[in-house]
Amino acid sequence: MKHLPKHLRPRWRYLAVGIESWADAEVGRRAFQRALWYSAGNLLGDAGSADADLTLLSFAHADGTGEAVVRVRHGHVDDARAAVACVSEVDGEPVGIRVRGISGTVRACEERYMGRATASSTQRDVAFEGAERPGFARGDACDLRVESARVGATTFDTE
Amino acid sequence: MYEAVHAYPDGEATVARHAATAARRGYDGIVVRTRDALDPAVGGEESAATGGDGSTAAARDESPVRDPAALSEEYGIDVVDAVEIDADDPTSASGAVGNYRSDRSVVCVIGGDDALNRFAVEQARVDVLVRPMASGGDFNHVLAKAARDNGVRVEFDFGPALRATGGKRVRALADLRKLREIVAHYDAPYVVSANARSHLELRAPRELVAAGEAIGFDAEAVREGLRAWGDLVERNRERRSEGFIEPGVRRGRYEEDG
Numbered sequence: 001m002k003h004l005p006k007h008l009r010p011r012w013r014y015l016a017v018g019i020e021s022w023a024d025a026e027v028g029r030r031a032f033q034r035a036l037w038y039s040a041g042n043l044l045g046d047a048g049s050a051d052a053d054l055t056l057l058s059f060a061h062a063d064g065t066g067e068a069v070v071r072v073r074h075g076h077v078d079d080a081r082a083a084v085a086c087v088s089e090v091d092g093e094p095v096g097i098r099v100r101g102i103s104g105t106v107r108a109c110e111e112r113y114m115g116r117a118t119a120s121s122t123q124r125d126v127a128f129e130g131a132e133r134p135g136f137a138r139g140d141a142c143d144l145r146v147e148s149a150r151v152g153a154t155t156f157d158t159e
Numbered sequence: 160m161y162e163a164v165h166a167y168p169d170g171e172a173t174v175a176r177h178a179a180t181a182a183r184r185g186y187d188g189i190v191v192r193t194r195d196a197l198d199p200a201v202g203g204e205e206s207a208a209t210g211g212d213g214s215t216a217a218a219r220d221e222s223p224v225r226d227p228a229a230l231s232e233e234y235g236i237d238v239v240d241a242v243e244i245d246a247d248d249p250t251s252a253s254g255a256v257g258n259y260r261s262d263r264s265v266v267c268v269i270g271g272d273d274a275l276n277r278f279a280v281e282q283a284r285v286d287v288l289v290r291p292m293a294s295g296g297d298f299n300h301v302l303a304k305a306a307r308d309n310g311v312r313v314e315f316d317f318g319p320a321l322r323a324t325g326g327k328r329v330r331a332l333a334d335l336r337k338l339r340e341i342v343a344h345y346d347a348p349y350v351v352s353a354n355a356r357s358h359l360e361l362r363a364p365r366e367l368v369a370a371g372e373a374i375g376f377d378a379e380a381v382r383e384g385l386r387a388w389g390d391l392v393e394r395n396r397e398r399r400s401e402g403f404i405e406p407g408v409r410r411g412r413y414e415e416d417g
Contacts, residue, residue, distance in 0.1 A: 020359060042324065043373055082373035085366035088322040088359075096359035098184060098366065140179060152172035152358045154179050156233055157224050 011074035014057070014103050016067065016113030017084060020096035022150055023064035023121050023136030023143040031091040032059060032068065040083035052076040054083060057106060058114075063121035063138060067114055069106060077102060126158040160364045161188045161388035163241065163267075163289075163352045166196035171357035175224060178234040180358040185365075188237030190265055190388050191227075192289075197240045198225045199262040239392050241265035243289060249278035260284050264395050265388075267314075271296035280306040280313070286391055287350055289314040292334035303345035312391065313342055315384060317367060318354035320374055332374055339376065350391070351384025 003009070021027055033056040040049040053076075057069040072080040087097050103109035119139035125132045128144055128151070135144035135153075142153045162181055166174045174189075174196050181189045191197050223229035230238040242263045246252035252268055252275060259266050268279040270291035279288040280302045288311055291298050298313070306313055315338065319331030342349050351371070355361045362370070364385055371381035397403060402410045 022359075042328070043370075078369050078372060081366060081369035085362050085370045086321050094357065094359045096180070096357075096361060098363050141176065150171060151167050152176040153167075154173065154175040156175040156230070157173045 012053075012104075013072045013074050013077050014106050014109040015070040015072055015077070015080060015084065016100040016103070016109050017070055018098050018100050019061055019066035019068060021061070021064050021066070021090075021093055022152075023138060025064065025093040025095075027061045027066060027090045027093060027095060029056065029059040029061075032056065032061075032087075035087050035090045035095075036070065036083065039086045040080070043083050043086050044079055048076075048079055049083075052080045052083060054080055058110075063118075064136065064141075064143065065118050065138070067100075067116075069109055069114070072102075126153075128153060128158050160186055160382065160385040161190055161237070161239070161392065162186050162355070162361065162385065163190040163192055163265075163350070163388055164361065165354065165356045166191050166193045168195055169193040170355070172359075173224065174230055174238060175233070176358045177355070177361065178230050178236050178238055180361050182234050182236040184361055184363040186236065187389060188239060188392065190239040190241045190392065192241050192243040192267060194242045194259075194263075196225070197227055197230075197238070199240050237389075237392070239264050241267060243267045243269055245269045246275065249274050252278055253282070256282060256284050264392055264399070269293075273297060276302055277305075280311045281309060282311065283309040285309075285311050286395065287312045287314055289352075290316050290354070292316070292331075292338055298338050298341055300341060300345065303341045303347045306342075307345055307347040310348060312348045312350045312387060313338070315339065315349060315351045315376075316354050317351060317370065318360075321353055321362065321370060322360065336375060343380075348387065349384055350387045351381050352388075 036054050040052055040054050051073060053071055053073045055071045057071050059068045060066055081099055084097060084099055100113040121136045121138040123136050126135045126142060133144045133146055135142050140154050142158055144151045144153055164177045166177055174191055177189055227238040227240050240263055242259045244252055244255040246255055256266060265286050267287040267289045268285050270276040270279060270288050271293040276291050276296055279285045291313060319328055323331055353362050368378050368381045372378050404410060
């Protein structure tokens with residue numbers, strides 16, 4: 001279709017979203033998009049969700065960290081931020097999520113907030129509370145298995 | 160702004176992981192609700208100095224991962240030893256409050272029961288009544304007045320609003336609204352928290368403010384509720400410091416030109 005004259009085109013804001021999960025969790029792009037829309041639908045209702053848009057433009061996740069660019073309609077950024085904050089699980093995997101920043105263009109968003117080098121994760125046994133536990137270490141963070149439960153620790157705990 | 164968290168063994172992340180995450184999220188401090196996660200800070204001046212040298216831990220032959228001062232120094236964020244009292248009835252809660260008041264910076268009582276809610280707001284020794292509406296508890300004007308008169312803060316628990324779904328969340332939001340209206344009308348003191356049980360459940364202050372606005376809170380009220388933890392910690396540290404006699408009276412040197 002012929003594109004709209006400039007004054008009728010929607011104006012967007014782009015949210016840089018940082019994602020954190022357990023190191024052995026898989027978080028997929030489609031699942032994350034679904035979680036975002038469900039969260040917006042539940043919090044803001046269908047009307048509010050349609051207003052905010054919340055389309056995922058780019059997504060990357062590996063080794064327990066990830067990032068995404070989320071498109072939001074200008075003027076609904078606060079609603080979108082609330083909806084993003086209410087994403088607590090993706091496909092049953094708990095995720096920690098935060099909005100790193102907001103830009104007016106995708107390019108600015110990527111240049112300013114994305115692509116931060118994160119240390120890669122290594123699997124090894126670490127000492128925690130007087131016993132060796134299997135775990136994933138990534139930078140300062142360390143995700144362990146204690147019996148059947150998962151515990152988030154840091155190198156401060158395991159030295 | 161401060162956030163109050165549940166740490167391992169009660170939650171899924173250690174105090175250090177919570178501290179590291181909260182520091183990145185822009186908090187000034189965390190209040191650790193779990194009694195078993197931290198050793199009590201040594202009372203007085205030492206606990207007030209956030210940049211302790213860690214020697215207190217060494218002196219008591221404890222590992223630094225349980226020492227609030229050492230954790231504060233490591234992550235550049237205030238780590239506060241607190242306790243949450245989970246009692247079945249007011250009598251046992253009263254005993255527990257007496258036990259922990261002298262060695263913890265913040266004493267919270269878990270509500271969720273009419274008798275316990277009533278007990279907590281009528282005790283000036285209690286700092287915070289947490290989760291008053293959980294599991295069938297209720298709140299009313301009598302409790303709000305008592306909370307205001309005794310300076311007991313009432314917690315707005317954002318946990319279910321952020322993490323529950325369906326009917327559970329609807330009920331939690333309805334309870335939050337009821338609590339908000341009563342607390343605002345009587346001007347009772349309050350705190351706001353996401354009740355994070357792991358580092359993944361921590362949300363940045365701006366996110367909590369946005370979520371609060373979406374469920375009907377005033378943005379400034381949410382910020383005020385997050386700052387209130389910090390005010391509480393500061394007040395209690397001053398009270399536990401050596402020079403403190405009673406509000407307005409301190410032991411110290413005479414002012415030079417008084």
